[in-house]
Amino acid sequence: MSIFILVWNYLKARPLNTAINIMLLSLGIAVITILLLFNRQLEQKITDNARGIDLVVGAKGSPLQLILCNIFHIDFPTGNIKLKEAERFAKHRLVKRAIPLALGDSYQSYRIIGTSHAYAELYKAALAQGDWWSKTLDVTIGANVAELTHLKIGDTFASAHGLADGGHTHNDHQYIVKGVMKRTNSVLDNLILTNVESVWEMHEEHGEEEHEEHETSAPATGFIPSPLVSSVAKGDSVKEITSMLIQYRSPMGAIQLPRLVNSQSSLQAASPAFETARLFSIMGIGVDILMGFAYVLIVISGLSIFIALYNSLKERRYDLAIMRSMGASRTKLFVSILLEGSVLTLFGSILGLVMGHGVLVLLSGLVEETRKAGIDGFVFYNQEWIILGGSLLLGMISAVIPAIQAYRTDISKVLAGN
Known part of the structure; x- marks a missing residue:
């Protein structure tokens, strides 16, 4: 069986846990995405509108x-x-x-x-x-x-x-x-x-x-x-x-x-240059508070993924031992757990990015002030790739300890105990 199919089946076997972990991460990513899009576009608009006025x-x-x-x-x-x-x-x-x-x-x-x-x-x-x-x-x-x-x-x-x-x-x-x-x-x-x-x-x-x-x-x-x-x-x-x-x-x-x-x-x-700098500093306080809240959500989602994977090992020790007895290497077990954490964060990150852009698209369509400000949900920034990469890294870090536990699985002890 392919390792990807195996990981997918494990995630499907615990739908509630999987959904909670994905939603926690996606909410944090969505908040960061909205702040990134709104802040960058607003700063660009302010800079463009003040350009040429001394x-x-x-x-x-x-x-x-x-x-x-x-x-x-x-x-x-x-x-x-x-x-x-x-x-x-x-x-x-x-x-x-x-x-x-x-x-x-x-x-x-x-x-x-x-x-x-x-x-x-x-x-x-x-x-x-x-x-x-x-x-x-x-x-x-x-x-x-x-x-x-x-x-x-x-x-x-x-x-x-x-x-x-x-x-x-x-x-x-x-x-x-x-x-x-x-x-x-x-x-x-x-x-x-x-x-x-x-x-x-x-x-x-x-x-x-x-x-x-x-x-x-x-x-x-x-x-x-x-x-x-x-x-x-x-x-x-x-x-x-x-x-x-x-x-x-x-x-x-x-x-x-x-x-x-x-x-x-x-x-x-x-002076527009001086006053817009003051305006950015005032706005920055609120943005930093919301950004901090988003990071807290992401850290919580990382801990949740770690706890879910760690606890699932107790239920899967026998499965892992059977896989080892059928020829699966320790490395394959290690990679499968890392992949499981990465897949969870990948889905959460993509959903969060989509939610962030979707919220701004809805706001620009429904709220006239957002449309007047020129905020567009279809604008993409390179920083979003950093968000995606950082989320995948978080998933892998959260899965490292459970993956090490899987790597150390002792076939004889597990099978003898069952």
């Missing part, structure tokens, strides 16, 4: 909140800043590019951003359909927005104040969809882009005169706006924006500009 300038408050709101668009603004004061830093000799952002409204929880074409160019966005926004109340929407809201070119919609559903709706002003962006796997997929003047018009008092339609003068390439928003007279002291995204002209900007903004103005400067 500094965020906005209202004073929490620097991390400033970054979360204006780069990742998952928090509320710290406030607004005067356009006049923002322009002062936009024209600084150390600034290569300054991109204005005006926030405040949303549509079906998708944030509407008043900005320039340079913001789309920052993420190398391209059009899937239609055109870029050009006039006040024109919008170009991200791929997820188009897919989940079913907006298409030519559709009109009214924005709601704030991010949550149920806010005050600006029914007097309707946005019109001019274009849909290709998927960029960045924050742009979840945004509705327009010009800054559109955001201002939405929040004008009813008695104010309507703005005329303005063409956006900012080109799709790098620019140093003067002023930041083309339709406002230089030095306007009334208009406000939410923040500016700044790129440095030289490394000297990283040394001088944040200190200049924080000490010589009412504004706040936050």
